[in-house]
Amino acid sequence: MSLLHLGFYSAFTLSCLGLAFHRTHLISALLCLESMMLSLYLTLSIWPIENQAASFTLMPVLMLTFSACEAGTGLAMLVASTRTHGSDHLHNLNLLQC
């Protein structure tokens, strides 16, 4: 593996682990999700440069578009949670319990 590929691969893995082990706040999980999207954007940008295929440069811009949609929806849920429960702590989202 190229040493540069290890850079964004490890960034993706670290953000994935941060999303899995999120602790108190919902927004920490959303930030880890955004970090995953950032590393995916870099990966998708570097791939057409390495293969010298210009038409695949569409892909990171398109991915950024849908990532913006997802970030907006996640923040809307954060605002809804803060308006209902007073904070965005994850132990407030406890309707699905056995």
Add this chain to the structure above:
Amino acid sequence: MIYFMSLLGVCFALGALAVASNPSPYYGVVGLVVASVVGCGWLLSLGASFVSLVLFMVYLGGMLVVFVYSVSLAADPFPEAWGSQQVAMYGVGLILVLVIGGAVGGFVECWKLGVVTVDGEGLSFARLDFSGVAMFYSYGAGMFLMGGWGLLLTLFVVLEVVRGLSRGTIRAV
């Protein structure tokens, strides 16, 4: 030059580590801003100036600004800082997972340096990423319209999610 880009790669991974092991969302956002600035520098070093500019303006200037003031809505008034024991153990644990994963996955035997830049095939009339993204208007018109429609739909989704007064999502039962 390759060592400069390796430094940018390490800084990008460190920014992601700061986001993953943040003591408080304020520091997570700082890590994300650092990671996106370093990522822009990385893309610029490869010669892809358009996608780097898109990242800077849309991601850093649009989405992260919205995240910063959402963090000011949602985070604690007295956050804990980087120096606490628990956060340091968390960060060390994440690095350890990464190092063990790299060692087990056989990274050490097969690593190599080297990068292809935008001018790898000689000169052309327009840069690689400029001419690629311009295809949104020719062959990619369908996906362009889908992307625009998805953004419009998200606007209405957000409107419905944050609508209060017993008609929105996440109401306390």
